[in-house]
Amino acid sequence: MVEYLIVFIQLLRQAGIPVSTGEMLDLLQALSLLEPTRENLLLAMQATLIKETGQERILEKLFDLYWTTLKQKARKQEQPTNKTAIPIHPPRLSREEFNARLAQMKEWLRQALKSEDDLPAGGGEPGGQGGGKGNGPEQGRERHFQHGSAVPLAAAGQRLAMIIAKGSEEDLKALAREAVFTLVPPDEVAPGEDPRQMLNQLKIRLDWAQVKDWLERSPLGEAEKLRQQENLLRLERLLNRELAQLRCKRQPEKELPAIAREANLSQRCFAELDPEQVIQVKRQVARLGRRLATREGYRRVPATRGAVDISRTVRLAATTGGVPIILCHQGRQATRPDLVVLCDLSGSVAPYSQFMLLLVHTMQNKFRMVRSYAFVDAIAEVTVQLRELDLERTVRNIQRQTGIWRTGFSDYGAVWRQFFHEHLHVLHRKVTLIILGDARNNYKPSGEEYFREICRRVRQVIWLNPAPRECWNQEDSIMHLYTPYCRHVFECRNLSQLTRIARQIF
Secondary structure, eight states: OHHHHHHHHHHHHHTTOOOOHHHHHHHHHHHHTSOSOHHHHHHHHHHHHOOSTTHHHHHHHHHHHHHHHHHHHHHHHHSOSOTTOOOSSOOOOOHHHHHHHHHHHHHHHHHHHHHHHTSEETTTEETTSSSSTTOSHHHHHHHHHHHSSSSOOOHHHHHHHHHHHHOOHHHHHHHHHHHHHHHSOGGGOOTTOOHHHHHHHHHHHTTHHHHHHHHHHSOOOHHHHHHHHHHHHHHHHHHHHHHHHHHHHHOHHHHHHHHHHHHOTTTSBGGGOOHHHHHHHHHHHHHHHHHHHTSOEEEEEEESSSEEOHHHHHHHHGGGTTOOOSOOEEEEEEEOOEEEEEEEOSTTTHHHHHHHHHHHHHTGGGSSEEEEEEESSSEEEOTTGGGSSOHHHHHHHHHHHSSOOSSSSOOHHHHHHHHHHHSGGGOOTTEEEEEEOOOBOTTOOOOHHHHHHHHHTSSEEEEEEOSOGGGTTSTTBOHHHHGGGOSEEEEOOBHHHHHHHHHHHO
16 A cells, blocks of 8 residues: 555656655554545545645546556456456446447437438428427527527537536536547557647537637626536546546556646646646746745845955955955845846747746835836837736737737847837846847847847846747747847746746846
């Protein structure tokens, strides 16, 4: 039992849930006081290992997958090794596969009966129009989904809309099993297939986007819309869980660690997060900003005692023949620096800029002056707009209401030229300039001469590039032209990198 717990805790660590040795001992002590059941084991893990909101869902997902895999291994070991032996009981389908096939057969029968009802009968009217057929509550509900808005729903979309309107947990689970089994049968899982691509294929088959659009335009009340949107999120979680189980059935040794790494939000690229994960990461970024805002900033000043100031000591040694007779010291003095942030809001960089702007917005009290600018092929100040709480809506409004989006393609040369002529007065020797962008200039002039003058006006320039480091100087990326004028250049594409960079520069 202990060895299985050790392997599972390694999976939790790969998923971004830190587990110390003391917490593992607490878990073992808790298990010694409880009955050895699956529910008690899960409750003990939740009580001793979970420390932040959102981690309990990751724990439950990995817990189900891991112990289901152990059961499958135990069943394989119990099977007779003699291949010629005839089993007493014939092989049967599992409960999940049986329910999926049963739901699929019901759907086939429903479609067949519907096609028979749609055949012309009597005077050319479709069946069910004159003889009283098709006037039941289900047919009325389908007509409502079909004609209730400007978006007509197909058969799959009607069924999805009916299930999320009902919100039954059994129906949602049955639909998820049926959809996954119809897409890829368990014995035909392709190893290494992208789970996001599989999820997108499932959503296409279910008419997900069409139902979501219908739900936004429907005349339902706000409470009912929120309830059905929550049911859609529940169904998406069930689809992800079914896909994960499908992957683990084929190659559990490879897929379980891969699923654990995918659940680690600190290592996930910002552009790959789903809406629910974006909310969790924003919560962690805001917590990081509040923590950094309480740390005092320091600058080095001349002092009578303390650490030796090497640069001043060497300069004075030049007057005494190179012998450092006089030692100069330096001390630390609390200060609040000035900060100017330039964020690229083009399509490829906008998801990363949102988190950087959120971090700056959360810790703006740490600085004496904060000025924020957004750019694509032009630049505009957005300091006032960032005071709103809904940052995602603010970014959309910036792209619509400001003049930064002219051609839709990044033009760093035009941006540096406009900033040099219109906003150069905000820069001085105490300013730290932070730039977030991928330096992909679409083969346009670089504006290097303007960027060099901008960097000469400030204390330091820090460039955060969300693109992978190996792609910085490929194709239309001109990062190598701007790097010599920056003090630090970092790759910043996930929460772990953003946390490490923020603690280093703030």
